[in-house]
Amino acid sequence: MKIHFIGIGGIGLSALAKFLHNDGHKISGSDIKQTEITNDLATNFGAKITIPHHPDAVEGVDRVIYSAAVRPTNPEYQRAKELGIELLSRKEALKFILGEKEVYAVGGAHGKSTTSAMLASIMPQTNALIGAISKAFGSNVRNYRNNKVVFEADESDESFLNSNPYLAIVTNVEPEHMEYYEYDEERFYNAYRNFLSLAKIRVINAEDAFLASLEMESIRLYPSRDIRNIEFVLVGGEPHTRFELLDLGAFEVFGFGEHIALDASLAILAALELGESIEHIRENLHHYKGIKKRFDIVQNQEQCVVIDDYGHHPTEIKVTMQSLQSYKALRRFDQLNVIWQPHKYTRTMDNLQGFVECFEGVDELVILPIWSAGELEIPIDLKGAFSRYKLLMADSVTKEDGVVKVIRDGNVIREYSSGLITAFGAGDITYQIRGEAR
Numbered sequence: 001m002k003i004h005f006i007g008i009g010g011i012g013l014s015a016l017a018k019f020l021h022n023d024g025h026k027i028s029g030s031d032i033k034q035t036e037i038t039n040d041l042a043t044n045f046g047a048k049i050t051i052p053h054h055p056d057a058v059e060g061v062d063r064v065i066y067s068a069a070v071r072p073t074n075p076e077y078q079r080a081k082e083l084g085i086e087l088l089s090r091k092e093a094l095k096f097i098l099g100e101k102e103v104y105a106v107g108g109a110h111g112k113s114t115t116s117a118m119l120a121s122i123m124p125q126t127n128a129l130i131g132a133i134s135k136a137f138g139s140n141v142r143n144y145r146n147n148k149v150v151f152e153a154d155e156s157d158e159s160f161l162n163s164n165p166y167l168a169i170v171t172n173v174e175p176e177h178m179e180y181y182e183y184d185e186e187r188f189y190n191a192y193r194n195f196l197s198l199a200k201i202r203v204i205n206a207e208d209a210f211l212a213s214l215e216m217e218s219i220r221l222y223p224s225r226d227i228r229n230i231e232f233v234l235v236g237g238e239p240h241t242r243f244e245l246l247d248l249g250a251f252e253v254f255g256f257g258e259h260i261a262l263d264a265s266l267a268i269l270a271a272l273e274l275g276e277s278i279e280h281i282r283e284n285l286h287h288y289k290g291i292k293k294r295f296d297i298v299q300n301q302e303q304c305v306v307i308d309d310y311g312h313h314p315t316e317i318k319v320t321m322q323s324l325q326s327y328k329a330l331r332r333f334d335q336l337n338v339i340w341q342p343h344k345y346t347r348t349m350d351n352l353q354g355f356v357e358c359f360e361g362v363d364e365l366v367i368l369p370i371w372s373a374g375e376l377e378i379p380i381d382l383k384g385a386f387s388r389y390k391l392l393m394a395d396s397v398t399k400e401d402g403v404v405k406v407i408r409d410g411n412v413i414r415e416y417s418s419g420l421i422t423a424f425g426a427g428d429i430t431y432q433i434r435g436e437a438r
Contacts, residue, residue, distance in 0.1 A: 004058050005029035006076050007067030008049070009038045012154070013090055015129050015140045016065065016097060021045045022143035030057050030076060055079035062086070065093045068157060069374060091159035098149065098164045101127075104270065105153040105163045107195060108171030108205075110316050111263045113291055115171055116152040118253065118267040121288035122281050123274070126150050132310070133292035153195065156180060160195045167274065168199035169266050173210040174315060179346055203270045205262065219269050223262045232256050232326045237300055239327055248278055254290045256323035264288075295320060298434050299402060303418045305331065306404060308433050312343040312426040314354030320424075325361055328420050335419030336361065339397055339406070341368040341429035345378040356385055365389040366406055366414070368396065371427025397423070399435035 005017050008029025014037045017027045030050035031038055041047040050057040055075045058064055064080045064087050072078070080087055088096075104126070106116040113132040120128040121136050127149040128134070128142040153160035153168070156177040173192050181188040189210060196202050196216055204211045206220035221227075229250075231242040239256035245265050253264045264285065271281050290296065299306035307324070311317040317340075328336050338359060342348040348355065348370055359365055367382050383393055394408045404421050406414040423433035 001062040002026045002028070002060065003063045003065060004061040004076075004080075005065050005067075006053065006070045006074060007031055008041060008047070009033070009035045010067050010069070011037070011131055011133075011140060013065070013067045014041060015131070016090065016093060017041060017047065018045055018139070018141040019097065019127070019129055019143070021047070022141070028057065028061065030054065058083065058085060063088065065090060091157055091162055094159055094162040095164075098151065098162070101147045101149045101164065102166045103149050103151050103164050104167045104169075104274070105151045105160065105165035105195075105199070106169045106171070107153040107155055107160050107192070108169075109155075109174035109176055110313070110319075111171040111259060112152050113310075114255070114260070114294060115169060115263040115267050116150055117291045118264055118285065118288050119169070119270060120150045122267055122271045122284045123148075123150065123276060124284060124287065130291075132294065135289035135291060136287050155191060155195070158191050161191065161198070163195075165195070165199040167201040167203070167270055168196050169203045169270050170196060170205065170208075170211060171263060171266060172205055172208045176313065178350070201270075201273055203266055203273065205266065219273060221262070221265055221269060223258070223265070227258075227261050227265055230258055230261050232323075232330065234330055237331075238297065239295065239323070248272075249282070251282055251285055253285050254288050255295055256326055257319055258322075259319045260323075293430050295323060299399070301402060304402060304416070305333070305420050306399065306433060307420070307422040308430050309422060309424050310426055310430070311424045312347070314351050314358040317355070317424055318358040320422075321358060321361060324420060324422055331420065333419045335363045335416075337364045337366070337416055337419060337421050338362045339366040339368065339394075339404075339421070339423040339429065339433065341423070341425030341427050341432075342370040342382070343426040344373045345370055345375045345380065348380055348382075349378055352380070352385060356388070359386075359389065362389065363419075364392065364414075366392045366394050366397065368394055368425075368429065371425065371429075373427070397429075397432045399433060404433070 009031035021027045028048040030053045032052050034051050038049045042049045058076050058080045106112045116130045117134040129151045130140050131152045153163045202218035204218045228244045241260045242252045243261040293310040296308040311320050394406045396407045404416040405412045423429050
């Protein structure tokens with residue numbers, strides 16, 4: 001089929017496009033601007049890319065798949081409707097993409113990208129569809145000629161209910177994306193119940209309060225009891241976590257933190273249930289090299305390390321801050337400075353107190369303007385809310401010649417050239433901290 005994607009530059013839709021290309025379909029797509037992702041699709045997957053959106057882009061295609069950000073007023077959406085072309089949201093498209101596959105779906109509020117990438121490393125002959133770039137295979141998609149798929153399952157719009165899970169891992173459950181669920185917690189929790197009930201095999205973190213309450217037959221991990229002797233070590237200046245799991249012996253995995261050991265343990269137990277041998281699991285776990293934008297070391301110098309992290313919820317930031325403190329101590333740095341680009345007005349407002357508390361231990365906190373992600377502006381007094389910190393309010397940052405520069409009103413107001421500097425956020429902060437103009 002000829003399949004066109006409206007919003008193909010997003011990490012989720014681009015993954016589906018690559019996956020369908022590998023299944024033999026011809027793909028095309030459009031977005032509002034050219035990016036690294038659209039360039040990759042054009043160069044390596046033969047996709048015809050239209051920038052910006054244009055109604056002619058859907059001429060002659062069999063099916064159109066559109067991202068959640070696309071509105072019915074989009075010119076390509078309207079033209080496809082006029083032409084009678086089948087229109088599917090990303091959520092709806094999952095049914096035909098995954099319907100005939102043996103899917104190993106990983107869900108949860110936090111850690112699902114990491115756990116998915118770990119499981120894909122442990123089971124190297126599986127297809128993979130992940131919501132982040134796995135450094136082990138340099139993409140958010142991996143293709144093999146079989147029907148087994150490691151899939152990162154998204155709860156934000158209930159699309160994980162269309163993922164056809166044979167096996168389901170859930171790392172934790174925490175109310176998030178509540179604007180989609182109309183702030184109805186029962187509806188939110190029922191979505192997770194339904195997701196797990198679809199799977200033949202379930203692997204859960206049984207110390208999560210909601211997951212512990214479920215009566216479904218599941219493989220239950222009790223992290224405080226089952227994971228022992230956690231140790232953080234540097235290997236070539238990079239973070240690794242060593243731990244023992246149940247009676248299965250010792251494991252080592254890239255990354256720092258108890259949450260890294262938890263994510264790895266869930267992936268290990270899932271792979272065991274799927275028939276992988278423990279020695280293959282132990283060895284293949286070494287192939288996991290982290291994922292882009294999660295504790296992503298973008299500069300590793302003796303005197304100065306710069307880390308990019310996708311964390312955009314207080315729980316994520318808090319556990320990463322704990323890992324940063326361990327890393328800071330091992331590297332013997334004096335300073336930990338953090339740059340935060342809040343993501344979405346609703347998320348910032350709904351979790352403001354959590355955000356205020358999650359940066360404890362930072363030496364200096366830089367706050368950038370809120371990344372709206374298409375939302376209408378809500379006035380929030382971040383300067384007042386974060387007054388307990390040594391605080392800088394800024395417009396942007398950049399990195400030049402190994403130095404992170406903080407900019408306000410067109411002027412550099414601070415330079416960081418030593419210590420540990422970490423940027424948090426799900427917006428364009430990832431490009432700013434790398435010094436990549438967009």
